[in-house]
Amino acid sequence: MSDDSFSATLRKQIVQAVNRVRETTPLAQSFTNFVTMNLVANAQLAAGGTAAMSFLPDDVIDTAEIAGSNYINVGTLLPFFKDALPEIAYKLHKNGKTWVLDPVAAGIGKTRTAILESFRTYTPTIVRGNASEIIALDAMWGLAQNDSTVPGTRPAGVEAVDEVDAAVDAAKRLARHLVKRSPIGAGAVAVSGAVDLVTDGEHVFRLPGGSAMMTKITGAGCSLGGVTATYLAVAEPLVATISASLLYNRASEIAEAKSSGPGSFQVALLDALWNVTAEEVAASEIIID
Numbered sequence: 704m705s706d707d708s709f710s711a712t713l714r715k716q717i718v719q720a721v722n723r724v725r726e727t728t729p730l731a732q733s734f735t736n737f738v739t740m741n742l743v744a745n746a747q748l749a750a751g752g753t754a755a756m757s758f759l760p761d762d763v764i765d766t767a768e769i770a771g772s773n774y775i776n777v778g779t780l781l782p783f784f785k786d787a788l789p790e791i792a793y794k795l796h797k798n799g800k801t802w803v804l805d806p807v808a809a810g811i812g813k814t815r816t817a818i819l820e821s822f823r824t825y826t827p828t829i830v831r832g833n834a835s836e837i838i839a840l841d842a843m844w845g846l847a848q849n850d851s852t853v854p855g856t857r858p859a860g861v862e863a864v865d866e867v868d869a870a871v872d873a874a875k876r877l878a879r880h881l882v883k884r885s886p887i888g889a890g891a892v893a894v895s896g897a898v899d900l901v902t903d904g905e906h907v908f909r910l911p912g913g914s915a916m917m918t919k920i921t922g923a924g925c926s927l928g929g930v931t932a933t934y935l936a937v938a939e940p941l942v943a944t945i946s947a948s949l950l951y952n953r954a955s956e957i958a959e960a961k962s963s964g965p966g967s968f969q970v971a972l973l974d975a976l977w978n979v980t981a982e983e984v985a986a987s988e989i990i991i992d
């Protein structure tokens with residue numbers, strides 16, 4: 704397929720994904736952190752989907768039967784999560800369910816590390832994180848063992864301390880691992896930042912634009928992960944990941960123009976997620992390597 708027809712096909716798939724969510728209101732369930740849970744649910748609704756938050760394995764596994772996809776975010780952990788999350792990942796994998804992981808603060812704490820290590824075997828369909836989290840997860844899963852070009856890394860908090868470009872190789876290795884282990888034979892990784900990056904392990908897509916105001920509200924990344932799960936309910940992983948990141952970039956640009964600080968920005972972001980058109984999302988600049 705030529706570059707032009709590849710890009711034209713992708714843009715059609717993006718329009719379909721954005722419209723399909725609005726027409727079918729798919730449920731994406733979340734096991735997510737307590738700081739930003741409300742924004743995650745509101746963003747999923749504003750994108751056109753529906754939300755359900757759950758923390759117990761039996762509840763999550765039953766809800767997964769009626770959900771189009773699932774979202775796990777390890778931002779705030781409680782002791783029982785150390786058993787609950789590996790069990791949930793195992794059962795989602797065994798039942799062929801798709802899910803998005805946001806590895807918030809990857810590299811910090813024995814409990815978080817034990818949980819994230821368990822996802823190496825029972826893998827998510829999509830990983831969405833900031834650059835530092837993607838680099839830390841790649842190192843934790845030992846995917847870089849035979850790669851002498853790997854830079855040293857350090858754990859970060861919930862904010863990135865690395866540039867997106869520093870995470871390209873880690874993102875590609877992670878994506879290839881997800882694809883290999885995926886019950887649906889497909890997977891993708893998104894690295895968010897000033898210029899977002901998405902990869903399926905083969906192609907790399909750079910998505911410029913958005914708003915730096917996103918770093919002044921809590922939950923921009925978490926809610927992007929939730930909306931990625933909403934899209935995953937109606938589209939294949941690569942299309943879902945690119946569509947969600949582009950939706951966020953276009954919506955945050957509109958929100959910045961309409962707001963006067965972080966409070967009004969968050970409200971304007973939800974309005975813009977609701978109002979931005981599928982055609983505006985699909986017409987976004989996409990740089991393909």
Ligand SMILES: Nc1ncnc2c1ncn2[C@@H]1O[C@H](COP(=O)(O)OP(=O)(O)O)[C@@H](O)[C@H]1O
Nearest residue numbers: 833863895896897912913914915917923924951
């Ligand atoms: N400097 C920036 N300029 C434009 N958009 C940004 C910038 N930093 C982050 N974003 C956007 O904010 C959202 C969350 O990304 P990020 O802040 O990297 O995640 P996290 O909150 O998990 O650290 C994404 O949509 C990303 O494109």
Ligand SMILES: Cc1ncsc1CCOP(=O)(O)O
Nearest residue numbers: 736738778861922923924925
């Ligand atoms: C502040 C904070 N602390 C633990 S989780 C969390 C939210 C992080 O949200 P995001 O990564 O979307 O900025």
Ligand SMILES: [Mg+2]
Nearest residue numbers: 807861924925
């Ligand atoms: Mg985050």
